[in-house]
Amino acid sequence: MERGNRVSITVIRRLPKYYRYLTELLNKGVTRISSQELSNMTGFTASQIRQDLNNFGGFGQQGYGYNVEDLRNQLGKILGLDKIYKTVIAGAGNLGQAIANYKGFEDAGFQVLSLFDRNPRVIGLRIRDVEVRDVELMEDFIKENGVEIGIITVPKYSAQEVADIFVRGGIKGIWNFAPADIKVPDEIIVENVHLNESLFALSYFLNNRQDYVRRD
Amino acid sequence: MERGNRVSITVIRRLPKYYRYLTELLNKGVTRISSQELSNMTGFTASQIRQDLNNFGGFGQQGYGYNVEDLRNQLGKILGLDKIYKTVIAGAGNLGQAIANYKGFEDAGFQVLSLFDRNPRVIGLRIRDVEVRDVELMEDFIKENGVEIGIITVPKYSAQEVADIFVRGGIKGIWNFAPADIKVPDEIIVENVHLNESLFALSYFLNNRQDYVRRD
DNA sequence: TAGATTGTTAATCGATTAACAATC
DNA sequence: TAGATTGTTAATCGATTAACAATC
Numbered sequence: 342m343e344r345g346n347r348v349s350i351t352v353i354r355r356l357p358k359y360y361r362y363l364t365e366l367l368n369k370g371v372t373r374i375s376s377q378e379l380s381n382m383t384g385f386t387a388s389q390i391r392q393d394l395n396n397f398g399g400f401g402q403q404g405y406g407y408n409v410e411d412l413r414n415q416l417g418k419i420l421g422l423d424k425i426y427k428t429v430i431a432g433a434g435n436l437g438q439a440i441a442n443y444k445g446f447e448d449a450g451f452q453v454l455s456l457f458d459r460n461p462r463v464i465g466l467r468i469r470d471v472e473v474r475d476v477e478l479m480e481d482f483i484k485e486n487g488v489e490i491g492i493i494t495v496p497k498y499s500a501q502e503v504a505d506i507f508v509r510g511g512i513k514g515i516w517n518f519a520p521a522d523i524k525v526p527d528e529i530i531v532e533n534v535h536l537n538e539s540l541f542a543l544s545y546f547l548n549n550r551q552d553y554v555r556r557d
Numbered sequence: 558m559e560r561g562n563r564v565s566i567t568v569i570r571r572l573p574k575y576y577r578y579l580t581e582l583l584n585k586g587v588t589r590i591s592s593q594e595l596s597n598m599t600g601f602t603a604s605q606i607r608q609d610l611n612n613f614g615g616f617g618q619q620g621y622g623y624n625v626e627d628l629r630n631q632l633g634k635i636l637g638l639d640k641i642y643k644t645v646i647a648g649a650g651n652l653g654q655a656i657a658n659y660k661g662f663e664d665a666g667f668q669v670l671s672l673f674d675r676n677p678r679v680i681g682l683r684i685r686d687v688e689v690r691d692v693e694l695m696e697d698f699i700k701e702n703g704v705e706i707g708i709i710t711v712p713k714y715s716a717q718e719v720a721d722i723f724v725r726g727g728i729k730g731i732w733n734f735a736p737a738d739i740k741v742p743d744e745i746i747v748e749n750v751h752l753n754e755s756l757f758a759l760s761y762f763l764n765n766r767q768d769y770v771r772r773d
Numbered sequence: 774t775a776g777a778t779t780g781t782t783a784a785t786c787g788a789t790t791a792a793c794a795a796t797c
Numbered sequence: 798t799a800g801a802t803t804g805t806t807a808a809t810c811g812a813t814t815a816a817c818a819a820t821c
Contacts, residue, residue, distance in 0.1 A: 347767060347768050348765075348768050349811080349812075350768070350770070351811095351812070352812090353758060353761055353762075353768065354754070354758055356757070356758075356761065357751070357753060357754035357757035357758065358751075358754060360757065361736065361753070361754075375777085375778065375779090376778075376779075377778085386813075386814065386815095387778095388813075388814055388815070388816090389812090389813060389814075391778090391779065391780065391781085392780090392781085392812090392813080392814090394780095395779090395780060395781075399779080399780065401778075401779050401780075402778085402779070402820090402821060403777075403778055403779040403780075403819070403820045403821045404776070404777045404778050404779075404820070404821040405777080405778070405779080405821065406777085406778065406779080407779090419761065420757045420760055420761045420764075421760040421761055421763060421764035421765075422757065422760060424764075426760065426763075434655065434658075435651050435652070435654045435655030435658055436651070436652070436655040438651045438655075439650065439651030439652040439654075439655055442650075442651055445736065445753060446753070446756065449753065449756070449757070451756065451760075489763070490759070490763075513763055514759050514760075514762070514763045516755070516756060516759055520577065520661065527771065528766070530759060530762045530763055530766070530769055531771070532755055532756070532758060532759035532762070534750070534752065534755050535573070535574075536750065537573060537577070537661060537662070537665065538570070538573035538574060538577070539732070539748055539750050540662065540665070540667065540732060540748070541572070541573035541576065541636045541638065541665070542569060542570055542572075542573060542748060543706070543730050543732055543746060543748035544636055544637040544638060544642065544667075544730075545569055545572065545635065545636045545637055546569075546730070546746045546748070547637060547642075547705070547706075547729055547730045547746055548636075548637035548640075549564075549637075550744070550746070551563060552563050552564050552566070552569065553746055554566070555743065555747070565787080565788075567787095567788070568788090591801085591802065591803090592802075592803075593802085602789075602790065602791095603802095604789075604790055604791070604792090605788090605789060605790075607802090607803065607804065607805090608788090608789080608790090608804090608805085610804095611803090611804060611805075615803080615804065617802075617803050617804075618796090618797060618802085618803070619795070619796045619797045619801075619802055619803040619804075620796070620797040620800070620801045620802050620803075621797065621801080621802070621803080622801085622802065622803080623803090
């Protein structure tokens with residue numbers, strides 16, 4: 342977390358999975374877990390798991406393993422899940438609504454303050470208790486409310502425009518579902534969810550089964 | 558494509574991006590492209606791009622580069638995008654509807670034949686011209702229509718149950734949006750879209766900017 | 774204490790980058 | 798032909814796995 346050397350992206354992308362399994366274990370009342378058991382659950386090797394965790398500190402105890410609750414909380418902190426994030430969603434179509442409706446994100450600390458759209462037919466609607474507002478109001482809304490994360494669920498030809506508004510509003514991170522790479526200043530964190538790329542990979546593996554290895 | 562050695566997963570996951578940029582170039586009327594230009598667009602190195610493509614054959618021409626249309630079509634074939642796939646969606650909530658509504662997938666050859674749900678309030682609805690049916694009918698529907706791809710957009714506690722029905726129906730690939738790892742026989746291809754893992758990575762980078770490198 | 778399992782170093786493996794001869 | 802750019806080999810870099818001493 343506060344190491345001198347960077348932690349590699351491949352490590353970081355495994356953390357949420359550890360966190361997910363640890364949460365499940367905690368809910369089941371399991372108090373203790375070894376790297377070998379975690380390996381059986383996640384599909385990563387025990388050695389890799391120990392290496393990954395030791396990027397952030399020695400959370401385990403020789404001869405015992407890891408305390409489930411403690412490790413989960415530590416990972417939560419590392420992932421920044423001990424905070425509340427204010428988010429807005431640009432695009433109130435099905436995908437935007439799906440995200441606004443999804444309880445799991447709110448439970449993890451990601452609050453949707455508002456959706457925005459330019460279609461008058463959806464402006465004014467409420468998804469759960471979140472209002473859909475005119476996208477014209479978005480930049481000011483972000484500024485006034487200190488929104489940190491912007492979520493892009495508009496069609497690809499509008500994605501850059503939305504990203505520009507986010508940046509002007511002072512957003513720090515963008516979760517982008519549009520199948521386009523957006524250009525933003527270096528200090529803005531962009532996480533892309535390119536669903537077409539995922540689907541095309543599935544299609545590749547269907548046709549080239551020999552290249553497929555179950556990864557989890 | 559039909560090499561002796563496997564093509565590595567990291568290579569395969571880059572292909573859809575090449576395909577996407579090549580499609581854009583084609584639509585713009587660009588006929589020719591060098592690995593260096595593709596590098597500028599995608600963020601991968603020119604060397605890596607040439608290495609990646611040469612896993613599947615020599616598509617380029619020394620001193621010239623690559624023919625955009627030809628390379629795009631070759632990649633399309635490699636990815637299996639020259640075929641039509643029959644799919645069904647289990648879960649007719651916002652996310653399932655978003656996918657059923659998304660024209661991009663249909664254009665790429667992924668036809669949604671039906672959605673399934675167990676909520677009587679949505680059974681009978683039509684998303685575009687695709688009907689929502691009772692999930693009880695799903696297994697037979699898959700068999701009768703030769704459905705190859707099953708898409709899971711149900712809550713996580715129903716994901717395994719849906720996967721089991723898919724397998725019994727004879728589905729070959731599963732696109733899983735539920736935040737759970739499903740267990741299926743080895744010969745079934747599973748592509749997971751774990752949105753929480755993506756969001757948590759964004760959250761990590763927001764809090765640990767020094768570890769962030771723009772990847773595309 | 775004996776057994777178990779971590780933390781960590783060293784060895785291996787694989788992926789990326791660099792370099793350049795081949796050739797269009 | 799001269800210039801450009803690929804295809805491919807070799808070098809480097811980074812990630813994973815193996816091994817084991819430390820220690821609970």
